[in-house]
Amino acid sequence: MHVSMIELKAALRRCFEATGYYVGNYEDAANMILWLEKHGLKGLDELQRALPYIGDDSSKPLSTVIYEDSTSAIIDSNGRSALNCIAASVDLAHAKALENGIATVTVHNCHNRMFILKALTDCGRRGISVAAYWKNGNQTVTEHTAAIKAGERYPSYSEAITSLPANAEDKQTMTIVCSSRVDLTSSLQQSKGNRNARYISAEQIRLNKEHSVDFGIDIDETLWAEINRIGEGVLVENSERSRQGAGGR
Amino acid sequence: MTTSAAIQASLRGDNALPLRPVDQVMDLERLGAIHQSRLSFMRTLVRRIMRERWQIEPVRFELDPQGYGTVVYEITTPNKCYSFVLFSDYLSPDERNDRVIATKWDLTMALVDGQVDDIYLEKLRQNVPKQEAGRVNARVFVLSRANRSARNFDYVVDQLACGKQPDVAQIARVGYLYRTTAVYGSGKLGMADWEKVSSRHPDFNRPFAAEMFVCLMLRNFSLLQAEHIAQHRTPETYHPMLPEIKRFFGIGNSTGLGMAPYLINHPLLINQWVEMRELALARVRVLGNINKRITQQFPELLERCAIHTEQTVTEDAWQTANNLQVLKDLEAIRERTANGIGSWDTLLRWSEENCSLQGQEMLVSVMLELYPELVDELEDYHTVEEFLDLDPVMPLQQLKQVIEQRYQWALVMDFSADGAKDTFWYRSEEKMEPRLGDAREENGKEKQMALGVGYAVRKCYDQLCQYISEHPQHSTARFMVAQPKLRGIVRRIQSMNRCIYGDIQANLLDRDILPMHLLRAKLAFFGVGKFDPRSKLWVRNTMFQGAPLLEDIGHTFNDDWFMPLAPAQQGEL
Numbered sequence: 001m002h003v004s005m006i007e008l009k010a011a012l013r014r015c016f017e018a019t020g021y022y023v024g025n026y027e028d029a030a031n032m033i034l035w036l037e038k039h040g041l042k043g044l045d046e047l048q049r050a051l052p053y054i055g056d057d058s059s060k061p062l063s064t065v066i067y068e069d070s071t072s073a074i075i076d077s078n079g080r081s082a083l084n085c086i087a088a089s090v091d092l093a094h095a096k097a098l099e100n101g102i103a104t105v106t107v108h109n110c111h112n113r114m115f116i117l118k119a120l121t122d123c124g125r126r127g128i129s130v131a132a133y134w135k136n137g138n139q140t141v142t143e144h145t146a147a148i149k150a151g152e153r154y155p156s157y158s159e160a161i162t163s164l165p166a167n168a169e170d171k172q173t174m175t176i177v178c179s180s181r182v183d184l185t186s187s188l189q190q191s192k193g194n195r196n197a198r199y200i201s202a203e204q205i206r207l208n209k210e211h212s213v214d215f216g217i218d219i220d221e222t223l224w225a226e227i228n229r230i231g232e233g234v235l236v237e238n239s240e241r242s243r244q245g246a247g248g249r
Numbered sequence: 250m251t252t253s254a255a256i257q258a259s260l261r262g263d264n265a266l267p268l269r270p271v272d273q274v275m276d277l278e279r280l281g282a283i284h285q286s287r288l289s290f291m292r293t294l295v296r297r298i299m300r301e302r303w304q305i306e307p308v309r310f311e312l313d314p315q316g317y318g319t320v321v322y323e324i325t326t327p328n329k330c331y332s333f334v335l336f337s338d339y340l341s342p343d344e345r346n347d348r349v350i351a352t353k354w355d356l357t358m359a360l361v362d363g364q365v366d367d368i369y370l371e372k373l374r375q376n377v378p379k380q381e382a383g384r385v386n387a388r389v390f391v392l393s394r395a396n397r398s399a400r401n402f403d404y405v406v407d408q409l410a411c412g413k414q415p416d417v418a419q420i421a422r423v424g425y426l427y428r429t430t431a432v433y434g435s436g437k438l439g440m441a442d443w444e445k446v447s448s449r450h451p452d453f454n455r456p457f458a459a460e461m462f463v464c465l466m467l468r469n470f471s472l473l474q475a476e477h478i479a480q481h482r483t484p485e486t487y488h489p490m491l492p493e494i495k496r497f498f499g500i501g502n503s504t505g506l507g508m509a510p511y512l513i514n515h516p517l518l519i520n521q522w523v524e525m526r527e528l529a530l531a532r533v534r535v536l537g538n539i540n541k542r543i544t545q546q547f548p549e550l551l552e553r554c555a556i557h558t559e560q561t562v563t564e565d566a567w568q569t570a571n572n573l574q575v576l577k578d579l580e581a582i583r584e585r586t587a588n589g590i591g592s593w594d595t596l597l598r599w600s601e602e603n604c605s606l607q608g609q610e611m612l613v614s615v616m617l618e619l620y621p622e623l624v625d626e627l628e629d630y631h632t633v634e635e636f637l638d639l640d641p642v643m644p645l646q647q648l649k650q651v652i653e654q655r656y657q658w659a660l661v662m663d664f665s666a667d668g669a670k671d672t673f674w675y676r677s678e679e680k681m682e683p684r685l686g687d688a689r690e691e692n693g694k695e696k697q698m699a700l701g702v703g704y705a706v707r708k709c710y711d712q713l714c715q716y717i718s719e720h721p722q723h724s725t726a727r728f729m730v731a732q733p734k735l736r737g738i739v740r741r742i743q744s745m746n747r748c749i750y751g752d753i754q755a756n757l758l759d760r761d762i763l764p765m766h767l768l769r770a771k772l773a774f775f776g777v778g779k780f781d782p783r784s785k786l787w788v789r790n791t792m793f794q795g796a797p798l799l800e801d802i803g804h805t806f807n808d809d810w811f812m813p814l815a816p817a818q819q820g821e822l
Contacts, residue, residue: 002386004436005444023699024737063730075730088729088736095641095726126638213445216387216436235678236686236693242677245684245691246348246506246786 001224004216009034011227012047018233020058021084028118029083035118037217040208041157041200043115048223050081050112057081063088063107071100077110079172086110086174090119093178094128102179113174117146121155123178124148131184134174141166143194147186154202154209156185163193251626259528260749266531267594268749272658274527277755281766282606286614287621287811288526289776293628294461295796297452299806301327305466305799309370312337314481316474319374321365322466326452331390332365333466334358336378337474345396347430347503349682352382354394356427356470360463362388362441362450380431380438381680387441390450390459391434395427395467398501402426402475405490409479412488420497421560421815424779424791426471428501432460447632456518456631457775464792468500469799492798493816499794502777505787506683509767510674512753513700516741520748521633522774526613527750532623533616534593543619547590548583550615550811555579557812563781571607578608618811639740641726645717648725648739651746652710658754659703660710668760670704673697685764685786701758705738778812 003011012030021029036043060078063085067074073092077085089107096103107113113134123130131147141164148155177184187199236242259266273279285292309321322333340355357378365373369388376383380394401423405415434457436442446453453459472495480487512519537543558572558579581603582596590596593616600609617624643651653660664670673686673694688694699705712735716728725743729736745751756762765785772780772790779791795813797806 002384002439004387004439005442006436007439022734022737023705024735024740025733027737062733065727065730068727085733088726088733091639091641091726091729095724098642099724122636122638125636213442213448214387216439216442232678234676234696235681236675236684236696238677238679241691242684242686242693243679245686246677246682 001219001221002216003219003224005034005038005212008037008217008219011224011231014231014234015227016054016083018231019054025084028087029115032083032087032115032118035121036114038209038212039117039154039205040211041114041117041205044217044219044223046112046114047227048220050083051223051226053111054081054083057084065092071096071102072104072106074106074108076108077172079109079111082110082112082115082174086113086116087119090116090123090130090176090178093130093176094123094126097128097178097180101181102177105176105178107174107176108169109172110174111172113172114144116174116176117155117157120146120148121153124150124152124155127151127180129179129182129184131177131186132174133186135162135164135167135170137171138166141170143188145186145188147184148202149183149185150180152202154205156187156200156202157205158186158188158197158199160188160194160197162191163195251630253630256528256627256630259531260524266528266535268527268531271655271750272754274523275750275752275754277753277763277766277770279606279610280523280753280770281763281768283526283610283770283773284607284614285773285776285778285811286526286529286617287624287808288529288617288628288631289774290455290457290461290631291465291776291793291796292808292811293455293625293631294458294465295793295810296625296628296808297458298465299797299802299808302803305333305802308332312474312477314478315339316478319370320470321370323364328452329450330363331452332361332363333463334361334365334370334373334377335467335470336374338378340396342399345399347396347428349431349505349507350680351430352380354378354380354430355397356395356467358391358393358395358463358467359385359389360391360459360466362390380433384439386439387445389440390446390453391432391463392438392440393429393432393460393463393467395429395471395500397427398423398425405475406479406482409476409490410482410487412486414488414491414494417494417497417815417817420494422562423501424497424499424794425468425501426475426498427467428503428789429464429467429792430503432463434460454632455628456522461775461792464500464502465796468498468793468796471500472498472798491816492800495798496795496810497813497816499778499791499796502772502790502792503783503787504768504772504790506674506685506764506768508771509764510683510698510700512767512771513702513757515635516745516752517633517635517637517748519753520745520750522631523750524748525627525630526617526774529617529624529627530597530613533620534597536623537593537616537620539590539593544590546619547586547615550618551579551583553814554611554615554812556814557778560815561779561781565782568780568782571605574605575607575611578604579611582608582612614811621808637740637744639725639729639736640743641724641729643725643743645713645723645725645728646721648728648743649710649713649717652706652713652742655746655751656703656706656710656742659706659756662703662707662756664704664707664756664758669756670701670758671760672758672762674700674757687760699737701756702738702741702752703754703756704758706742709735709738709742 016026016029033043093105129150304325312318324331777790781789795810
């Protein structure tokens, strides 16, 4: 079915609010998913995969900084979804880059890392260049990278299927490089084992956005219903007393 | 023509104009006291239509003698063509309900990109009358519905059918034939997102311009429909309405709580609107030359405001008292300036000592009205990119100082006091209608919307102070990793600190909060008049009263429909 971008965002906000995400975070989560979908990077497919687990994070510890110096940090996200923790990691890299020119933050134990693209884009818009790299997959390992130049509105994104062996640590790790001095770009090397490599330029991502602005978003009806069903958790039961609180006659 | 750079130079730095202070302007009660002005969105829309001479013609007019059927107008602007599609259906009196939860209306409408063919019209017919229960696509900018004013519609039709004109005194009491009960835009129900409207359609690229346009079209249709029915009822005696009486009809509007969360959830946008209004005032205060024209026009406008206020009918005791006080204030201003205005700065300062808030803000609107050359160009600066960005590098000591300086109003509130957190704002499962609850008597507080900005700032400040004592050298980014639950409020604090005016200063959780102030503030920016509160939670008002008619487009236009007055009836002077 067809929905507008704002409808999707509002429904996602309610969904994450009902799931227990806190103020500021449910907006981030909704914006991260919408950003991917709006820019043609299948945010709703990513959400579909994440949805069965989004309630689990409330029982997990918050992210912890396990190492830090002036130009780097290592963060353990304790198995959380990027939807509720990656923005803070990017912010830390951003702050260190502003102070020292360039910084690296490595995030461990983080799911759904594709959602970083919105946070990365926010940095670019605000004059900071960022690149991110991560691997994924149990049997078949895929690798991904995205980067944005300072002052730009759109990042580039690359992904490929590799012949690398699966490594439990790699699977939930992400490296973020951030700079206030150097414009970072990234693309996957044409290494021997890579298959189905895909590079999406910043220009293509911009064009994808233009299409969404013109026509809105298509979403699977079942997924739409599920997002809204979860979001009903923020609604308060109707009653005669409650109707008086609406102020009508 | 001004520029962004010129505006910034007037707002900030060594050469800034003397803006009114933040604590004064952002006080909720004052925001609830402001009136329509020449920067209001209805005024700016009408200026654009009249100056660009939009062509608006009915291309399909299929109304039966009772006024039911389908009408399509085509609107040709210098940029594009649009269609305004309207469905008029029978509604029994017992089904007529202005609440969000209603499911049937007298009229339903859509503003659509481009021309509408039969196939698309049918698609609209299947969905527009259903409103929230229907779906449309991104060709549609606005969906709306309206109900007849039971008091006025039949009366006006009867009068016209008999060859008489409506009694102006009656219109002064209820200045409309229809009331809109919702005007949806910005992507709701599958419509075009604001991002599309603002980037692809320069005709509607100002806030709420498309929504206001639909209300203007509804106003004009309501007059056309009344005349159509009257003419068919008794063609031999029917007489059309006089244009000056027509112009005195606006469109009614019922606004409820739904508008209140908008003001809190769009702080950067509201700040922008306030900045432009305050900049306009500062320009007049410093640059407004008091010449012969101004000396003559000022008392005339005061008189007009007084008569307009006298003609405002409300049963609400609070609003009645306010209106009476405004009349006293206007008289005091008139007396004070009888021998000369002196300077605007002095007069404004005097008003702050001697007039009510509504009286002071009426004076502000009058001052803006006098200087189109200083004010009107700011109408192009009412939009803003709404990014609430975190400043990750900000040292925590600085963040603490920002809170102490910009949110002093929140820090001085005692949130442990009786009633300080008794109100909660929530969405009902009934059509997600926004409602207010009393935490002492109702369940659901745990699902409240995050509108308690003051309280959130207080909690943030307390946790920040604790954190700083342990980690005095940390940055905001580091604080956010440790305290992610504060992310929303910290980035709001930092973002609003980059604005001149910032957040509305009020505790929305207080037992005694008056949502009316929030509604009124937004409606004044829209440009409505004749506020008639029906409770502390919803207000009736009138839009576009006094505005030009469609048939006035292309003729002389002096943009002078501020605080419109009842026209003199035949036989009157």
